[in-house]
Amino acid sequence: MKLRNGWLHLVKTALEDFKRNKVRTLLTSLGIMIGVLSVVLLIALGLGLKNYIKGQFESLGANLIIIFPGNISGSEDGGGVANFGSGFAGGAKFDEKDYLNLTRISEADYVAPMYMKSSIVESTTDKKIGSIMGTNEDAFKLMNIEIEEGSVFDKNDVQSRNKNGVLGNNIAEQLFGSPSDAVGNIVRVDDLRIRIIGVAKKKGDREMDNALIIPYRTTFASLNPDKTFFAIYLGTTNEDNVPVVKEKAKDILLKRYKKDEFSVTEQTEILSTVNQIFTIVNAILVAIGSISLIVGGIGIMNIMYATVTERTKEVGIRRAVGATEIDILRQFLTESLLLSLFGGILGLIIASLIVLGIRAFFPASLNLLAVVISFVVSSAIGIFFGVFPARRAAKLPPIEAIRYE
Amino acid sequence: MIKLENVSKSYYLGDEEVKAVDNINLTIKEKEFIGILGSSGSGKSTLMHLIGLLEQPTSGRILLEGKDVSQLKDIELSKVRNRKVGFVFQSFNLINRFTVLENVLLPTKYSKEPLPFDPVTRAEELLRRFGISERKSFFPNKISGGQQQRVAIARALVMHPKMILADEPTGNLDSKTGDEIINILKGLNKEFGVTVVIVTHEHDVAAKTYRQIYIKDGQTVDKYL
Numbered sequence: 001m002k003l004r005n006g007w008l009h010l011v012k013t014a015l016e017d018f019k020r021n022k023v024r025t026l027l028t029s030l031g032i033m034i035g036v037l038s039v040v041l042l043i044a045l046g047l048g049l050k051n052y053i054k055g056q057f058e059s060l061g062a063n064l065i066i067i068f069p070g071n072i073s074g075s076e077d078g079g080g081v082a083n084f085g086s087g088f089a090g091g092a093k094f095d096e097k098d099y100l101n102l103t104r105i106s107e108a109d110y111v112a113p114m115y116m117k118s119s120i121v122e123s124t125t126d127k128k129i130g131s132i133m134g135t136n137e138d139a140f141k142l143m144n145i146e147i148e149e150g151s152v153f154d155k156n157d158v159q160s161r162n163k164n165g166v167l168g169n170n171i172a173e174q175l176f177g178s179p180s181d182a183v184g185n186i187v188r189v190d191d192l193r194i195r196i197i198g199v200a201k202k203k204g205d206r207e208m209d210n211a212l213i214i215p216y217r218t219t220f221a222s223l224n225p226d227k228t229f230f231a232i233y234l235g236t237t238n239e240d241n242v243p244v245v246k247e248k249a250k251d252i253l254l255k256r257y258k259k260d261e262f263s264v265t266e267q268t269e270i271l272s273t274v275n276q277i278f279t280i281v282n283a284i285l286v287a288i289g290s291i292s293l294i295v296g297g298i299g300i301m302n303i304m305y306a307t308v309t310e311r312t313k314e315v316g317i318r319r320a321v322g323a324t325e326i327d328i329l330r331q332f333l334t335e336s337l338l339l340s341l342f343g344g345i346l347g348l349i350i351a352s353l354i355v356l357g358i359r360a361f362f363p364a365s366l367n368l369l370a371v372v373i374s375f376v377v378s379s380a381i382g383i384f385f386g387v388f389p390a391r392r393a394a395k396l397p398p399i400e401a402i403r404y405e
Numbered sequence: 406m407i408k409l410e411n412v413s414k415s416y417y418l419g420d421e422e423v424k425a426v427d428n429i430n431l432t433i434k435e436k437e438f439i440g441i442l443g444s445s446g447s448g449k450s451t452l453m454h455l456i457g458l459l460e461q462p463t464s465g466r467i468l469l470e471g472k473d474v475s476q477l478k479d480i481e482l483s484k485v486r487n488r489k490v491g492f493v494f495q496s497f498n499l500i501n502r503f504t505v506l507e508n509v510l511l512p513t514k515y516s517k518e519p520l521p522f523d524p525v526t527r528a529e530e531l532l533r534r535f536g537i538s539e540r541k542s543f544f545p546n547k548i549s550g551g552q553q554q555r556v557a558i559a560r561a562l563v564m565h566p567k568m569i570l571a572d573e574p575t576g577n578l579d580s581k582t583g584d585e586i587i588n589i590l591k592g593l594n595k596e597f598g599v600t601v602v603i604v605t606h607e608h609d610v611a612a613k614t615y616r617q618i619y620i621k622d623g624q625t626v627d628k629y630l
Contacts, residue, residue: 009514020502317498320459321512321560322487325479398459402498 007334014335017307018342025339028303031296032343032378033350039289039377040351040370045362046282052363053274055205063242064142064267065234067102067249069093071260092261093228096216098253102232105248110138110235113216115224121212122188123175130171130212132189134219134229140166142235145208150183150198158215165194169202170209187212190222206363242266293377296343297385304336304389315393316402329387329394336386337379344378406435406568406600407456412465412475413623414451425451427623428465433602435567438594440614441604448623450572453604457490457570458482487515491561493590495573497553499545499560505532506541509559516564524563531559535589551582558589568600569593575610587613 018025069092092098099113115134120127136158139145145152145166153164167175167182176182179199187194194214203209220227236245246264253262308315315328323331348371355364414426425448433439433456443449454460455467458474461482467475474485491512492498499508506528513524532538535555540548545556554574561569571590575583587603587610594601603614611617619626 006514016502313498314500317500318511318515319483320457320486320492320498322483322515322564324483324515327483327515399454402459402494 010331010334011338013331014338017335018338024303025342028299029296029339029343029346031299032293032340032381033296033347035289035293035296036344036347036374036378037351038292039286040348040366040374041354041364042282042285042289043370043373044351044355044364044366046278046285047367048362048364050274050278050282051365052206053278054271063236063239065108065236065242065245065249066265066267066270067094067232067234067253068263068265069231069261071263092253092257093226094232094262095228098256099229099232101252102234102249105234105245105252107236107238107241107248108234108245109237110142110233112136112139112142112233113229114139114231114233115216115219115228116230117223119189119223121171121175123185126175128171128174128210130168130189130210131207132219132223133211133213134216134224135213136216138235139213139233142233143208145203145213146201147198148201149179150196152198153215158217161217161220162215163192163194163218164197165212165214166198166200167196167213168200168209168211170206171212172196172199192218192221192223194218293381297340297381300336300339300382301385301389303339304332304386305392307335308332308389308393311393312396312401312404315396316398316400316404319396319398320402325394328396329390332390332393333383333386336390337382340378340382340386341375344374347378348374406433406437406470408432408468409455410466410468412455412462412467414448414455414460415463424448424623426455426462429623429625431618431625433568433600435600436594436598438591438601438615439603440611440617441602441620442606442608442611442617443604443620444606447620449604449606449620451623452620453570453572453602456602457492458485459492483515484517487512488564489567491558491564491566491569493554493557493561493569493571493574495576497545497550497557497577499553499556501544501546504542504544505537505548505556508545508556509563511560512564522565528559528563531562532556535559549582550578551585554578554582554586555589558586558593562593562599566599568602571601571603573605574603575605575607583610 094113096113099111102108103111105111112135117132118129119132121130133139137152137154140152147166148169152166153162156162157164165187167187169179172179172182175187176185182196182199185196187196189212194212200208200211216229234245234249236242246266249264253264318328351370352366355366358364409429409431412426412429413424415422415424417423427448429452441449441452451460455462458467462475465475466473469485469489474482477485500511503511506525509528509531510524513520529538529541532541535558537548537552537555540552545553548556558569569590574586574590578586590601590603591613593599603610605611
């Protein structure tokens with residue numbers, strides 16, 4: 001009872017002072033607010049993006065080997081992260097000949113070229129942005145795409161450049177109301193009119209659920225005049241064959257390209273590279289965010305020193321009526337703690353609103369870690385930067401303090 | 406009640422030692438109503454701060470109810486100030502951002518033990534006694550000097566102290582209001598047996614006390630000249 005009363009008095013005193021100095025309180029906590037806001041937001045964006053990319057890869061089938069242009073994983077020289085930037089830009093441009101050469105690897109059960117482009121997909125009534133994938137019939141096996149309505153296209157469709165396509169679940173619902181209504185209908189992409197022959201089951205993967213998968217030769221008309229591919233996927237049903245397939249694929253490609261113009265990677269390698277990159281990027285971003293937290297803390301310290309000076313006489317009065325040094329210390333610490341927590345909570349609220357706002361088009365996610373970090377960090381800053389001014393107040397000689405005007 | 410034995414207090418102004426209180430021996434008995442009279446700079450305020458344990462003596466002993474309090478630690482000193490002594494100052498020293506009632510309640514917030522009385526009831530009773538209960542929600546800078554000094558006396562009394570130390574309590578008041586304040590203090594002494602020590606430089610204020618101590622150059626003298 002007594003203790004609770006004491007804390008109530010401290011909190012009430014602090015809040016009353018905040019009320020009297022609204023502008024100053026707000027400006028002081030602004031520094032912490034911006035710090036917490038940026039750290040929480042960076043964590044949310046970083047984790048969201050990382051999980052998104054991880055999910056993209058994990059939704060692909062097992063025993064998957066992906067051939068990218070450029071040196072992406074750098075498994076040869078171990079410089080994976082360093083080389084990532086130069087990855088897709090330079091290097092080989094795979095064409096149909098590469099794909100056909102790779103199909104000759106007997107251990108590779110599936111081989112699929114992959115052309116990708118974001119484009120507007122129109123029905124007669126609506127239009128949506130979809131990811132156009134030009135590939136072959138093996139892709140459905142490679143990427144674990146199951147069909148909810150209709151069927152997939154076959155080898156003949158690819159060879160004859162038939163304008164048959166499979167729609168992702170989301171985009172089918174958005175354009176036609178339901179997957180079953182989509183089958184048999186026509187969508188327009190650029191100047192192509194594609195007949196929907198199947199709709200995929202929901203994968204929970206934004207890209208796949210908004211995909212329009214068409215035979216790669218069909219894209220050669222107007223979408224892909226260069227007739228090149230973004231990547232070539234190979235898959236084996238037997239995990240033991242993965243190294244052989246990789247070796248053979250390298251040998252085949254080396255006949256046309258230099259060693260650093262392409263990379264042959266397994267899904268797991270890509271995942272670890274992505275993980276590595278995001279860990280570093282996240283750490284850098286959080287470090288930058290922390291600088292504003294420290295600056296905010298110094299702001300609090302500055303204001304608390306001013307508050308102590310302003311209230312020197314009050315400290316003297318409190319000491320005269322029986323406040324101990326610890327009581328005074330506690331009073332000012334409570335104030336700086338509340339000031340900092342106020343900023344922290346404000347920052348957390350604004351960060352949550354931003355995350356909610358951008359969720360529609362960016363895979364940001366807030367987690368418990370971010371909430372805990374905001375509270376712990378802002379309390380720690382309030383206490384750390386508040387303790388010096390509070391100590392000064394506590395150590396004021398009562399008589400000198402009470403005479404201070 | 407309180408006994409000072411060879412108490413000195415010196416300050417350093419640069420390298421020069423200034424003896425504000427110089428070897429004073431003094432006894433204040435329980436229920437006394439006493440005046441400490443001295444000109445400004447005589448050391449009378451320092452003496453009051455020593456009696457009230459706001460300052461520690463450089464040398465000598467201070468005995469409060471027979472117990473040496475001159476070497477106590479901050480926590481114990483604060484407890485004595487909180488429980489046994491009430492201060493009244495010349496410039497009232499109320500906290501302007503708190504209401505009258507909150508100011509009176511301030512000492513109760515620093516009690517480390519449960520109080521044997523309800524703080525709010527006690528504070529309101531004191532405000533009523535001093536005729537300022539309708540001012541309890543006012544802020545100190547909105548009431549007159551006489552009323553502020555009554556609030557300060559209520560604050561000094563809220564913890565049921567044994568002793569009130571008043572440092573020039575009439576210094577910022579006109580003579581009529583000043584007289585009223587002295588009469589309040591006199592009443593407290595008479596009615597409740599509270600020991601009252603008034604520090605002043607005014608002879609006619611000191612003349613209203615039952616015993617006077619004269620201070621000059623930090624020492625007690627027989628007669629104030």
